[in-house]
Every structure is written in structure tokens, then in C-alpha cells.
Amino acid sequence: DADVTQTPRNRITKTGKRIMLECSQTKGHDRMYWYRQDPGLGLRLIYYSFDVKDINKGEISDGYSVSRQAQAKFSLSLESAIPNQTALYFCATSDGTDSNQPQHFGDGTRLSIL
Amino acid sequence: AQKVTQAQTEISVVEKEDVTLDCVYETRDTTYYLFWYKQPPSGELVFLIRRNSFDEQNEISGRYSWNFQKSTSSFNFTITASQVVDSAVYFCALSEPHSSASKIIFGSGTRLSIRP
Numbered sequence: 001d002a003d004v005t006q007t008p009r010n011r012i013t014k015t016g017k018r019i020m021l022e023c024s025q026t027k028g029h030d031r032m033y034w035y036r037q038d039p040g041l042g043l044r045l046i047y048y049s050f051d052v053k054d055i056n057k058g059e060i061s062d063g064y065s066v067s068r069q070a071q072a073k074f075s076l077s078l079e080s081a082i083p084n085q086t087a088l089y090f091c092a093t094s095d096g097t098d099s100n101q102p103q104h105f106g107d108g109t110r111l112s113i114l
Numbered sequence: 115a116q117k118v119t120q121a122q123t124e125i126s127v128v129e130k131e132d133v134t135l136d137c138v139y140e141t142r143d144t145t146y147y148l149f150w151y152k153q154p155p156s157g158e159l160v161f162l163i164r165r166n167s168f169d170e171q172n173e174i175s176g177r178y179s180w181n182f183q184k185s186t187s188s189f190n191f192t193i194t195a196s197q198v199v200d201s202a203v204y205f206c207a208l209s210e211p212h213s214s215a216s217k218i219i220f221g222s223g224t225r226l227s228i229r230p
Contacts, residue, residue: 043220100209102149
């Protein structure tokens, strides 16, 4: 089983719909992150969390919200999806005992907003 | 402010050639970490290496090697005797332990294609 699991892997939906992307991890890490990847732009941080109920904005948080109700789960929501949110979304975790441990990524969720 | 530049958007070489992927970074901190990640066509992100700013020793792992030079703020990645399986997008990244978050800033990536 994967250490960091994202569901769904692919999603196509319409403008204005509410969408939730789920991330769960079995690594026991405290820190979790959501990124989006767009061609030519690399990965950009949306939100991150250092512990349960700890929520911090990243560089592109507008239009998104997150929830960290348990250590192992970190969900990302698009309240009213718009086409420019079409992207590949990654969840990642890292060990909270060392602020510069490498991040471990899920396999990504490909989201298309029509 | 942090910044990571990967000026090479795409590189294409023939199998068995050596290839170097460039990474230049900007930071005001004296303590920082640099990373390389690989994203194969299947889409997942795979961690390759971490290097801290106090360790300028070059690293070699099989056909992969990394050249860290603080004087030029570069952390370049070389693949020797490239293989088709090396085809992927490669990301360089930077983190600063004293920044407000343990977040990593990624470069825009270099797409490497190895032709048989």
C-alpha cells in the first residue's frame, strides 16, 4: 500500500461545483501539504498543516480550503470550481521532527473543470 | 526571497550520452537545504537527494551525481550514460529552516527526454 494516498486519482467536473480531494497517510508524519502543478510552473503550495487543526495558507490559497481533523488525513476543497483550477494536485507529508526532511508525495489527482 | 531557477525547460539527448540539469537558487539565509525530485511519465514525484548548505561535497549515486557550488548558488545534477528510463521531469527545490514554514520552493522543472 502507498504511504500517501490521494483520492480520487482523476476527476472531471463542471464549473461551480464543490469538490473535495482527500489525502491520507500511513507514515505517521505531522506535516502535510497540498500543491498544484501546472505546466511550466512547477509545484505551488496551496495550504499546509503542521498538526491536527493547524492550517496555514500557502502562496495560492484563494479559492481553496482545507481540513485537518486527524493526523493521517488532510482534505482539500474547491468551494466553487472554476476552469483555471484545472491542474494536477499533489498531497505531501514530511517528518515534523526535522523541518527540512524531504517531502513524500502521493500519486496526484488530475482535476479537470469544464 | 527564495527563488529556484531551472533555465532548461526541455532537454533531449541520445541514450548513453551524459546530461547535466542546471539549478540556480536565491536565498538570504546561510542555512538552507536543496533537493532534487524526479517525476516520471507515470506522474508521481520521487525524492532523489537532499543537501544542506554546509555540505559542499559532491555526491555520486550510481549514474547520478550532484555538484553543489555555493559560490555560484548552483546545485546541478548530472546523469552519466543516460538511459531511456531516465526520461522524466526533474525538479530542483529549496527550503530555509528559518522561514515561517517548513515549505519547499520548487523550480519550474526540466523535462528530460532520452532517445533510444
